[in-house]
Amino acid sequence: MPIYSLLSSSITSLSFNHNHEVERFTKEQEDALQLLTSLEYLSFLKCGKLQCLPAGLHRLSSLQTLCIQHCEAIKSLPKDGLPTSLQFLHIIGCPSLKSLTKDGLPSSLEKLSIIDCPALKSLPSHGLPDSLRVLHVEDDGNSEELMRQCRKLKGIIPIIID
Template identity: 50%
Template sequence: MGTLEPLSNLCSLTTLELQDCGEDLECQGLQSLLTTGGQLNKLEIMGSPRFFADWDPNPKRALEDAEGGEEQQTQLVSSTLRELMTDDIAGVLAAPVCRFLSSSLTKLQLLRNWCGGMERFSKEQEDALQLLSSLQELKFWNFKDLQQLPAGLRNLTSLKILSVNCCPPILSLPNDALPDSLEKLYVRYNCTQELKQQCRGWREPSLKS
């Protein structure tokens, strides 16, 4: 199965978990599960590193009008997805995807499964993450080379829970601080003492590390 097209008619599906389906699996067919009568609200996609690659749920198209051709945005569609777990970091943290998920997604878990080579988030990925205006819970798992958390977390004004797990190189919280909405900050499992110590002074007694 190279796409999700064979599943696209399962309009009552609410949860979908895909594990180790390989790099050839792409998300075509997913949109029909998230819009136009679909009910999918929880998705876990692991082991398909190009699942979201180049996906634009709201593409632009050329529309002719009385004054000539002009590129305009088609009618925007929104998503039903509330929870997402994925290790396709590059694919999901793209502006078209995050814009599509912005009004629905409340929980995002990003995992690397100890794959190396990612020391920091790109500016484009940081900007895309900030589009998730409904996000209430954000988790980072198993980033063995990540040097710092993404900048701009302060702009996630609905965020209530932030978790950092098994990210040993990270020494501190972002320089631009955390959102005022944050209620719980968890730092667990193979994180540095420097980070844990900084977090203990963040907002006691609500902090649990």
């Protein structure tokens, strides 16, 4: 069995950090990501020119946590959606992010953090999943429209941190 097959089936955590050159993933890189069948945690930190997350994220069936932090060029989450296993989604310091997902967030999502994303004006039009227990948004750095929507959810979502 090739070594990359052994590695890909055992990796549970992967971070892409401080890459200021890459604008998008290649097809080969996206295909390689699909081999990480045990991946539970995925992070993108300070990837300044990254315009979009890799395609096929929705196929990562073990992914529980997705963190997108200080990725200034990302405008939206993947149009194919997010994994149905996702429990924690943290989006911090993404000033170009204009939308979450058109088809809504996964029904497994328990915690959503949105901090310092001024271009994000609204929550998904389909609403938030019933599984959501914690919504963490902060006044500082988020749009007033988004904050207004989140305030209306007090009493509906068990914990709202603002």
